Amino acid sequence: MKTRAAVAFEKAKPLEIVELDLEGPKEGEVLVEIKATGICHTDDFTLSGRDPEGLFPAVLGHEGAGVVVDVGPGVKSVKKGDHVIPLYTPECRECPSCLSRKTNLCTAIRTTQGQGVMPDGTSRFSYKGKMVHHYMGTSTFSNYTVLPEIAVAKIREDAPFDKVCYIGCGVTTGIGAVINTAKVEPGSTAIVFGLGGIGLNVIQGLRLVGADMIIGVDINNEKKAWGERFGMTHFVNPNEIGEDLVPYLINMTKRGADQIGGADYTFDCTGNVDVMRAALESAHRGWGQSIIIGVAGAGEEIRTRPFQLVTGRVWKGTAFGGARGRTDVPKIVDWYMEGKIQIDPMITHTLPLERINEGFDLMHAGKSIRTVVIY
Ligand code: NAD
Ligand code: 022
Ligand code: ZN
Numbered sequence: 427m428k429t430r431a432a433v434a435f436e437k438a439k440p441l442e443i444v445e446l447d448l449e450g451p452k453e454g455e456v457l458v459e460i461k462a463t464g465i466c467h468t469d470d471f472t473l474s475g476r477d478p479e480g481l482f483p484a485v486l487g488h489e490g491a492g493v494v495v496d497v498g499p500g501v502k503s504v505k506k507g508d509h510v511i512p513l514y515t516p517e518c519r520e521c522p523s524c525l526s527r528k529t530n531l532c533t534a535i536r537t538t539q540g541q542g543v544m545p546d547g548t549s550r551f552s553y554k555g556k557m558v559h560h561y562m563g564t565s566t567f568s569n570y571t572v573l574p575e576i577a578v579a580k581i582r583e584d585a586p587f588d589k590v591c592y593i594g595c596g597v598t599t600g601i602g603a604v605i606n607t608a609k610v611e612p613g614s615t616a617i618v619f620g621l622g623g624i625g626l627n628v629i630q631g632l633r634l635v636g637a638d639m640i641i642g643v644d645i646n647n648e649k650k651a652w653g654e655r656f657g658m659t660h661f662v663n664p665n666e667i668g669e670d671l672v673p674y675l676i677n678m679t680k681r682g683a684d685q686i687g688g689a690d691y692t693f694d695c696t697g698n699v700d701v702m703r704a705a706l707e708s709a710h711r712g713w714g715q716s717i718i719i720g721v722a723g724a725g726e727e728i729r730t731r732p733f734q735l736v737t738g739r740v741w742k743g744t745a746f747g748g749a750r751g752r753t754d755v756p757k758i759v760d761w762y763m764e765g766k767i768q769i770d771p772m773i774t775h776t777l778p779l780e781r782i783n784e785g786f787d788l789m790h791a792g793k794s795i796r797t798v799v800i801y
């Protein structure tokens with residue numbers, strides 16, 4: 427069949443809207459009509475050429491929602507007409523990682539996914555007879571895409587595609603980092619560094635679990651109002667405090683008879699390795715955990731004094747918020763439909779596919795929280 431798609435033909439060039447050829451689903455695969463997709467930083471990172479593992483030409487996009495229109499042989503867990511969210515972190519429930527219960531990083535299709543092909547080693551996309559790569563196993567910048575059955579989460583049918591697509595990455599990453607990775611308890615104090623599309627979801631996750639003090643840190647003052655909207659209790663702009671950030675935050679979080687400061691949980695949502703250090707060092711002595719969510723540039727390294735860890739601070743990272751996609755994503759959709767979490771206000775822009783490149787411009791200019799493309 428043919429499908430309309432925004433294709434990354436070359437690095438650092440705008441996406442081109444073209445008609446691609448798409449082969450139908452093979453064994454264990456499903457064909458999904460994508461109804462909406464968000465634009466996320468990783469799509470931009472790959473398109474820019476800064477990602478050394480980026481492959482071209484490719485159909486980017488990993489934050490989508492749509493409807494199953496066909497299934498290949500042997501598919502049991504979904505059927506034609508089911509509403510689904512594609513998963514860049516699949517959940518096979520059979521590999522050693524899934525069975526361990528200790529990680530969400532399923533390994534069933536890991537190698538081929540990284541190579542931009544389906545598990546059988548070939549691509550379903552082509553243009554004028556030449557193969558076009560899949561991306562993160564999802565390729566949601568195409569109106570139709572083929573996915574492994576283990577890489578789709580079936581969701582309720584009354585959920586609006588143009589909102590719940592954001593659960594395909596940003597929402598689940600932010601809320602999941604709080605619930606699955608940090609396991610934040612009610613009454614905790616927390617600091618969130620970077621109040622963008624991820625940090626705001628960390629904040630609403632913290633509110634959901636009943637955190638007490640929720641400090642937001644951002645160099646952009648416009649983020650103060652954004653943070654407050656989702657549960658932030660205090661805002662700090664590091665450029666406006668007139669002293670070093672870490673002692674300032676430690677002082678702000680002083681509690682108890684011993685007056686030792688530091689937050690129970692801190693989250694990096696910037697991808698800046700200096701911010702990651704500040705996040706670790708503003709965690710509480712003895713038990714404070716710092717969760718790295720931001721993706722740093724290729725080859726960058728984090729630093730701190732080992733003493734920071736020896737005295738009980740814990741450095742952790744999270745991929746897709748530690749969520750097991752097929753199990754957890756439908757629950758997050760339910761939370762949204764029940765009004766427990768908000769998504770609508772974070773979707774600041776919607777565009778038709780033809781204008782997808784403007785979505786990248788809005789991201790670069792820091793004007794959007796999320797742009798959603800509607801097919
Ligand atoms: P964003 O650009 O919307 O937000 C980043 C925010 O950080 C902005 O508000 C910016 O003003 C702020 N900021 C920049 N430098 C700062 C500094 N020095 N101190 C304080 N604040 C600073 O980005 P986003 O969509 O929220 O994504 C954040 C990061 O999360 C990215 O690196 C993205 O790749 C990553 N991410 C990771 C996962 C995962 O599974 N680990 C999933 C999704 C996104
Ligand atoms: C999504 N991300 C950032 C913004 N939006 C993002 C990027 C990378 C990961 C998670 C989220 C990530 C963390 C750990 C891994 N990845 C490796 C997983 C593994 O090896 O098991 C990651 C993922 C997918 C791909 C590359 C790296 C890919 O499909 N190309 C989950
Ligand atoms: Zn993403």
